[in-house]
Amino acid sequence: MKRIFAAALCSIAPAALLAGCATTATSTGADTAAVAGLTTQPLPASVNTDLPRTARPLHYTIDVIPDAANLRFVGTTTIDTEVFERTSTLVLHAVDLTFSSARLLPADGSGTAIPLRTRVDPQAQTVTLTAPRAFDPGRYRVDLSYAGIINTQANGLFALDYPDKRTGQQVRGLFTQFEAPDARRFAPMFDEPSYKATFDLAATVPSNQMALSNMPVAGEQDLGNGTKRVTFRTSPKMSSYLLFFGLGDFERVAKQAAAGVEVGIVAPTGSGTQSTYALDTLAPMIGFYNDYFGVNYPLPKLDNIAGPGESQFFGAMENWGAVFTFERILLEDPAVASAASRQQLYTTQAHEVAHQWFGNLVTMAWWDDLWLNEGFASWMETKATDHFNPQWHALLSRVGGREAAMSLDSLVSTHPVVQPIRTVSETNQAFDAIAYQKGEAVIAMLEAFAGEDVWRQGIRGYMAEHQYGNTVSDDLWAAVEGAGATGLTDIAHDFTRQPGVPLVMAEAACANGRTSLSLTQGEFSRDRREAVAANPTRWRVPLNVQVGTAAPVREVLQGQTTLALPGCGPVIVNGGQLGYFRTLYSARMIAELARGMARLQPINQLGLMRDNWSLAQAGYQPVGPALDLLAAIPADANPVVTESAVSRWGAAYDLLETEADKTRLRNLAIAKYLPVLRRMGWQQRPADTVAEANLRSELIATLGNMGEPTVLAEGNRLFAALASDPKALDGPLKSTWLSLTARNATPQQWERLAQLAATSTSTVERQTYYQRLGAVADEALARRALALALSGEAGTSSARIISAVATEHPELAYDFAIENRAAVEKLVDNSARARYFAGLASASQDPAILGKLRTLRAATPADEQVPIDRVIGGIEQQLEANPRMREQIAGWLRLEAR
Numbered sequence: 001m002k003r004i005f006a007a008a009l010c011s012i013a014p015a016a017l018l019a020g021c022a023t024t025a026t027s028t029g030a031d032t033a034a035v036a037g038l039t040t041q042p043l044p045a046s047v048n049t050d051l052p053r054t055a056r057p058l059h060y061t062i063d064v065i066p067d068a069a070n071l072r073f074v075g076t077t078t079i080d081t082e083v084f085e086r087t088s089t090l091v092l093h094a095v096d097l098t099f100s101s102a103r104l105l106p107a108d109g110s111g112t113a114i115p116l117r118t119r120v121d122p123q124a125q126t127v128t129l130t131a132p133r134a135f136d137p138g139r140y141r142v143d144l145s146y147a148g149i150i151n152t153q154a155n156g157l158f159a160l161d162y163p164d165k166r167t168g169q170q171v172r173g174l175f176t177q178f179e180a181p182d183a184r185r186f187a188p189m190f191d192e193p194s195y196k197a198t199f200d201l202a203a204t205v206p207s208n209q210m211a212l213s214n215m216p217v218a219g220e221q222d223l224g225n226g227t228k229r230v231t232f233r234t235s236p237k238m239s240s241y242l243l244f245f246g247l248g249d250f251e252r253v254a255k256q257a258a259a260g261v262e263v264g265i266v267a268p269t270g271s272g273t274q275s276t277y278a279l280d281t282l283a284p285m286i287g288f289y290n291d292y293f294g295v296n297y298p299l300p301k302l303d304n305i306a307g308p309g310e311s312q313f314f315g316a317m318e319n320w321g322a323v324f325t326f327e328r329i330l331l332e333d334p335a336v337a338s339a340a341s342r343q344q345l346y347t348t349q350a351h352e353v354a355h356q357w358f359g360n361l362v363t364m365a366w367w368d369d370l371w372l373n374e375g376f377a378s379w380m381e382t383k384a385t386d387h388f389n390p391q392w393h394a395l396l397s398r399v400g401g402r403e404a405a406m407s408l409d410s411l412v413s414t415h416p417v418v419q420p421i422r423t424v425s426e427t428n429q430a431f432d433a434i435a436y437q438k439g440e441a442v443i444a445m446l447e448a449f450a451g452e453d454v455w456r457q458g459i460r461g462y463m464a465e466h467q468y469g470n471t472v473s474d475d476l477w478a479a480v481e482g483a484g485a486t487g488l489t490d491i492a493h494d495f496t497r498q499p500g501v502p503l504v505m506a507e508a509a510c511a512n513g514r515t516s517l518s519l520t521q522g523e524f525s526r527d528r529r530e531a532v533a534a535n536p537t538r539w540r541v542p543l544n545v546q547v548g549t550a551a552p553v554r555e556v557l558q559g560q561t562t563l564a565l566p567g568c569g570p571v572i573v574n575g576g577q578l579g580y581f582r583t584l585y586s587a588r589m590i591a592e593l594a595r596g597m598a599r600l601q602p603i604n605q606l607g608l609m610r611d612n613w614s615l616a617q618a619g620y621q622p623v624g625p626a627l628d629l630l631a632a633i634p635a636d637a638n639p640v641v642t643e644s645a646v647s648r649w650g651a652a653y654d655l656l657e658t659e660a661d662k663t664r665l666r667n668l669a670i671a672k673y674l675p676v677l678r679r680m681g682w683q684q685r686p687a688d689t690v691a692e693a694n695l696r697s698e699l700i701a702t703l704g705n706m707g708e709p710t711v712l713a714e715g716n717r718l719f720a721a722l723a724s725d726p727k728a729l730d731g732p733l734k735s736t737w738l739s740l741t742a743r744n745a746t747p748q749q750w751e752r753l754a755q756l757a758a759t760s761t762s763t764v765e766r767q768t769y770y771q772r773l774g775a776v777a778d779e780a781l782a783r784r785a786l787a788l789a790l791s792g793e794a795g796t797s798s799a800r801i802i803s804a805v806a807t808e809h810p811e812l813a814y815d816f817a818i819e820n821r822a823a824v825e826k827l828v829d830n831s832a833r834a835r836y837f838a839g840l841a842s843a844s845q846d847p848a849i850l851g852k853l854r855t856l857r858a859a860t861p862a863d864e865q866v867p868i869d870r871v872i873g874g875i876e877q878q879l880e881a882n883p884r885m886r887e888q889i890a891g892w893l894r895l896e897a898r
Helices: 002-010 272-293 339-355 367-388 394-409 424-429 434-450 452-466 473-482 488-496 529-534 587-595 602-617 624-632 639-655 659-680 690-705 709-723 734-743 747-759 763-774 779-789 795-808 810-819 821-825 830-839 848-858 866-897
Strands: 055-067 072-083 087-093 098-106 117-121 126-135 138-149 156-163 170-177 198-206 210-213 217-222 227-232 245-248 250-256 262-268 301-307 322-326 362-364 469-471 501-511 514-524 541-547 553-557 560-566 582-585
Touching: 072 087, 098 117, 098 126, 126 138, 138 156, 156 763, 156 795, 170 301, 170 322, 198 210, 198 245, 210 250, 250 272, 250 301, 262 272, 272 301, 272 339, 272 367, 272 452, 301 339, 322 339, 339 367, 339 690, 362 367, 362 452, 367 394, 367 424, 367 434, 367 473, 394 434, 394 602, 394 639, 424 830, 434 452, 434 488, 434 541, 452 469, 452 473, 469 473, 473 488, 501 541, 501 587, 514 529, 514 541, 541 560, 553 560, 582 587, 582 602, 587 624, 602 624, 602 639, 602 866, 624 639, 624 866, 639 659, 639 690, 639 866, 659 690, 659 866, 690 709, 690 734, 709 734, 709 747, 734 747, 734 763, 747 763, 747 779, 763 779, 763 795, 779 795, 779 810, 795 810, 795 830, 810 821, 810 830, 810 848, 821 830, 830 848, 830 866, 848 866
Parallel strands: 055 198, 262 301, 301 322, 362 469, 501 582
Antiparallel strands: 055 072, 072 138, 087 126, 098 138, 117 126, 156 170, 170 245, 198 227, 210 245, 217 227, 250 262, 501 514, 514 560, 541 553
């Protein structure tokens, strides 16, 4: 049968399409460089790909008809393709797509179309297109017709249901989420970052709805049946994961930014002024990034699109020209907007706009270098935030980011910044604190090593050379070294190609006005301290040593050294907290730092406090030195530092068990910080900075959780007012007061929260209420919250309710999720499932949970086990550390009370 079909096909096929049909043909392929008409080259062997290296796309023409009501869509795709070697098959990515036709034509569309047989491989997430006979290298057109599904979680084309802000009725919006490997759910594609192409997108949609994509609308055709066909302008050359499509009852506000770019905020109709702050802060970012990168934003518009829901995997996505951000982050609902939410809005938007260059204009060649996207966007977000909002003290946030990264990086389950990625699951798991926060910390360290001017010159050269292309990390190091940062590549390799956290052990002595500083490098670990002490990883560690008020001394530590430094005074090895390492100071140096703590720069106060607490947790020193430093931070320190100090006292309080110990710590905290709260007042003041407003919120939360009577009384008074006025708590402290009251809620208070959640027409407010319903201390109410999560009432907040229960009752939440796994999985993005289930147990202090997690791990595919390993490692470390920390904190408190 096949042979007869092939012979008949040869009699009608264009010669260029099926060259070699004649029995006399002897061609076995051709040198791609010698084939006339080829305009691109195959991927280099160094670039990973799941697909055969036989072809690549040049241009996609995609036309879709979504059926939102039935969660289905149909589509057609034409791919202009370059074929590099003689073959009879083309392999594309495809998931959950069913094909009705596929055919191959010459590039100009002339001649007779050749039907292609389709074979879908769900496991490999591919479709193989097979022609009857082999065809030669050259340019072709692949036409495909297919149908797909609209998901209810954020994978591929997905739907979000939400209450209309005007009527309260349920409405549905459609959006896409393609990173990392989900564009293949929307259309058959070469769905990998190195396969860049241009895109033409069209959609047939209801006439009264707004359709969105990366580029502005090119035209609309009224089809006369309540629908219209919308076509968008051709995109720039980009990776498939950056394509975007959205549809719904939306409104758009816009203004002009630099270089003729129009920026807009798209939100559900009725959002009104909730978009104002996002729009006003988006516009200036274009000019700032144009200037920094030395390459202007190349698209005519940049929208940020608010999605009324939430995901367990991400908060925003950098689709080129059409950023997607969940509404709870992007819009300012006056009922619940706070200083912290405004800060999150700004930094998230700054992150996604930075991606328009780092990630979109220049893209990593493969997911191994994901950090080239995420680490740099995180670093640039902080730089932009500090530039536009210096009063926020954004650079101090890098200490918290560094701590988050080191928490993961000091476990045996860690991985290098540049890591081998082979599967879809491994790609999804790569979006972690190593890629983001360690990436940012390493970049900040390398920028300090190179100098800001040299670093920026290198970045500009990198952008200019590689725009619209793909890179690996070494391309960036070469650009910065070329700008003058000699030796940077070796340091960068040490910190990106091997995992772990350097430990610098320091001993200093001062005589005759000079300090002798002895430094020895080791490795910091939370779960294998003895092993790394015996055989530590080696790094070239850039230091910025500060002695008293003398100018900092730069040094690169390799192994060990002794430095002779001018001056005496407290010695800070990681001055400015610019290095990615921990410093273990001698007892004498710690005592001197504690005595001088009030005079140190805020960044060093914060870094020393956090660093020494982590060293104590891991067993490198007693907790006493960390508490000495913490106690030495003045109550009137920089508000960001004070906020972190208050939070650290709260963490210490939660570790304690006896009422006597808790009372001692409570009294200490109240004596030091209640006057600060009284001076600031219960309500946010117009003159408050974001940092001050965040401090007030932390003071209320921490002192309230410690049981401070006046804070509890104010919380109960405000909550009681909700009985007669549902808006009584509206304002910037609503989430703070709700959290405090909900934690100790009575059944009647819980019922009131549930009623407020069910009747609110604000997506963000509903999410706030539903989360608080789960974060309750009473186990009976926690069980009611879990039942509510599976009732369907809470929509996309359902998974968040279960996570909230896990903060107070981790074993209960974990057991519930496993017992109802099929139902819970429907609430969670495909890309987040492994980390979600394991994460529910992460706060547990019950050793029995470890056996349950190991059972989960054994039933989980190997490429999805890393999140489970991390939770197991974290719990094991806490089970070892907490009794020791608890005893030492109690002893320190008893000494302080004398």
